[in-house]
Amino acid sequence: xxxITVSDEILQEARNIADKVYHPxxxxxxxxxxxxxxxxxxxxxxxxxPMPIVLDAEKSIAExxxxxxxxxxxxxxxxxxxxxxxxxxxxxxxxFFYKNLFGSEDKNHPGVAxxxxxxxxxxxxxxxxxxxxxxxxxxxxxxxxxxxxxFEKRKWKKVAAFQTRNPPHISHEYIQKDALxxxxxxxxxxVIGGKKKGDFxxxxxxxxxxxxxxxxxxxxxVILGTLHTFMRYAGPKEAVFHALIRKxxxxxHMIIGRNHAGAENYYDPYAAHDIFDxxxxxxxxxxxxxxxxxxxxxxxxxxxxxxxxxxxxKARVDISGNKLREKLTNGEIIPKEFVRKEVAEYLRAKRxxxxx
Ligand SMILES: [Zn+2]
Numbered sequence: 001x002x003x004i005t006v007s008d009e010i011l012q013e014a015r016n017i018a019d020k021v022y023h024p025x026x027x028x029x030x031x032x033x034x035x036x037x038x039x040x041x042x043x044x045x046x047x048x049x050p051m052p053i054v055l056d057a058e059k060s061i062a063e064x065x066x067x068x069x070x071x072x073x074x075x076x077x078x079x080x081x082x083x084x085x086x087x088x089x090x091x092x093x094x095x096f097f098y099k100n101l102f103g104s105e106d107k108n109h110p111g112v113a114x115x116x117x118x119x120x121x122x123x124x125x126x127x128x129x130x131x132x133x134x135x136x137x138x139x140x141x142x143x144x145x146x147x148x149x150x151f152e153k154r155k156w157k158k159v160a161a162f163q164t165r166n167p168p169h170i171s172h173e174y175i176q177k178d179a180l181x182x183x184x185x186x187x188x189x190x191v192i193g194g195k196k197k198g199d200f201x202x203x204x205x206x207x208x209x210x211x212x213x214x215x216x217x218x219x220x221x222v223i224l225g226t227l228h229t230f231m232r233y234a235g236p237k238e239a240v241f242h243a244l245i246r247k248x249x250x251x252x253h254m255i256i257g258r259n260h261a262g263a264e265n266y267y268d269p270y271a272a273h274d275i276f277d278x279x280x281x282x283x284x285x286x287x288x289x290x291x292x293x294x295x296x297x298x299x300x301x302x303x304x305x306x307x308x309x310x311x312x313x314k315a316r317v318d319i320s321g322n323k324l325r326e327k328l329t330n331g332e333i334i335p336k337e338f339v340r341k342e343v344a345e346y347l348r349a350k351r352x353x354x355x356x
Contacts, residue, residue: 001068001070001071001072001083002064002065002068002071002072003071003072003073003074003080004057004061004064004065004071004072004073004074005074005075005076005078006055006073006074006075007076008075008076009193009230010055010056010073011073011075011081011082012193012228012229013028013053013055013229014028014055014073014081014082014127015129015134015137015228016053016228016229017053017127018082018127018128018129019143019144020143020144020145020248021143021144021227021229021245021248021249022053022245022248023144023248024043024047024049025043025049025053026126026127027084027086027124027125027126027127028053028054028055028084028122028123028124028125028127029052029053029054029122029124030086030088030090030124030125031088031090031122031124032044033124034052034054034097034122034124037049037050037051037052038052038096038097038100038101039100041237041240041278048240048244048279048283048284049244050237050238050240050241050244051101051232051234051237051238051240051241052097052101054092054122055084055122055123055124055125056092056118056119056120056121056122056123057089057119057121057122057123058119058120058121059119059120059121061119061121061123062089062119062121062123065087065089065123066089068087069085069086069087070083070084070085070087070125071083071084071087071123071125072084072130080130081129081130081131081134082127082128082129082130083127083128083130084123084125084126084127084128085125085126085128086124086125086126087123087124087125088123088124088125089121089122089123089124090121090122090124091120091121091122092118092119092120092121092122094115094116094118097115098111098112098115101232101234101237102232102233102234102235102266103235103266103267104266106266109233109263109266110196110231110233110263111232111233111234111263137226137228138192138226138228140206140224140225140226141192141225141226141228142225142249144248144249144250147187147223147225147249147250148249148250150223151185151187151250154184154185154220155184156183156184156185157184157252158182158183158184158185158252158253159183159184159185159186159187159250159251159252159253160179160180160182160183160185160186160187160251160252160253160254160255160289161186161187161189161243161246161249161251161253161254161255162175162176162179162186162187162188162189162255163189163190163191163227163242163246163254163255163260163261164188164189164190164191164205165190165191165199165200165205165231166200166205166321167200167204167205167207167208167209167339167343167347168208168209168212168339168340168343169338169339170294170296170303170337170338170339170340171293171294171295171303172257173212173216173340174294174303175255175257175291175294176188176217176222176255177217178291179253179255179289180218180221180222182253182289183252183253184221185221185222185223186217186221186222186223187222187223187225187246187249187251188209188222188223188224188225189224189225189226189227189246189249190202190205190206190209190224190226190227191227191228191229191230191231192226192227192228193228193229193230193231196231196233196263196356197355197356198325198355198356199231199355199356200354200355200356201353201354201355201356202226204346204347204350204354206224206226207346207350208343208346208347209224210224211342211343211346212340212343215342216340216342225249227245229245231261232261233261233262233263233266234261235259235260235261235262235263235266235267235271235272236260236267236271236272236274236275237275238260238261238272239256239260239261239272239275239276240275240276240279240284242254242256242260242261243256243276243284243286243288244284244285244286246286247284247285247286251286252286252287253286253287253288253289254286254287254288254289255289255291256272256273256276256288256289256290256291257291257292257293258270258291258292258293259272260272273288273290276288276290291305292305292306292307293305293306293318294306295316295317295318296316296317296337296338297309297311297315297316297317298311298315298316298317299311299315300315317335317337317338318338319334319335319338324338324339325355328347328348328351328354329351329355331348331351334347334348
């Protein structure tokens with residue numbers, strides 16, 4: 001059987017398929033399924049699936065495996081980890097891909113830029129794990145079968161998932177605690193893996209949440225677990241992807257905030273809410289908890305949601321991502337109305353090495 005060496009990122013995608021993190025997907029998409037996913041957010045068999053999971057390859061690799069029925073995927077150390085069956089190879093129509101996935105052709109969009117760097121061919125095929133078990137990914141990673149057991153053991157019937165790629169602001173905390181009033185438990189599930197320059201490093205996101213878990217959140221109501229994939233910055237479509245992943249982990253509710261999985265101003269801030277109107281909740285299989293922005297208002301003198309407050313932007317303690325990065329880099333004090341004091345102190349202490 002022919003063997004190809006693939007990146008850690010592709011191996012992780014294969015692992016997510018094998019671990020059923022990407023259920024109902026069992027394969028790297030072939031040409032027809034890719035088109036169906038990009039145009040209708042569904043697989044050819046009609047099941048909802050919004051995110052193209054693809055294996056890209058250079059032309060020489062595509063030619064090497066053309067006509068093969070099965071191939072081996074090996075890591076950079078030449079360790080054979082997965083087998084792919086039902087192989088197909090086809091030319092990668094990148095323009096069609098990023099126009100449909102990101103709704104953008106702008107080469108400054110991080111998703112478009114990444115697509116342009118990929119190989120010119122795609123390889124479809126069903127994923128089979130060659131070993132019985134793979135090494136544990138991270139001490140905080142639990143596979144879908146593990147999280148389901150954990151929730152069951154805790155007798156959590158309703159579990160809300162929170163996706164994040166940032167350390168917690170008090171607005172996140174507000175939303176998470178509000179969600180907790182509606183469910184039995186909260187699963188905070190930060191994305192670990194490829195992000196763009198200037199994003200927070202994974203270990204510090206986890207470290208900051210660790211502080212809240214220890215000092216602030218109700219006991220036995222919150223679980224912190226990692227999700228190993230890369231950010232696509234596909235906004236609304238990525239919100240649906242994130243919701244389906246959390247359904248696979250056994251969550252019954254998914255929190256979607258303002259500008260979910262967005263990048264700068266590429267998406268309407270609430271496009272990631274509206275997209276869920278296109279699916280019946282029953283078919284989607286997970287309830288969406290939609291939240292607006294929360295912030296501290298100096299006039300209301302508390303944290304409020306946009307719709308609760310009449311005082312306008314001047315009264316808000318709201319700091320943009322860029323401004324927060326700047327403040328942290330310069331070692332400035334972060335207002336406690338924006339980031340809880342213990343968390344801010346932790347971030348400030350790590351500031352020399354805090355960003356990707
Ligand atoms: Zn107000």
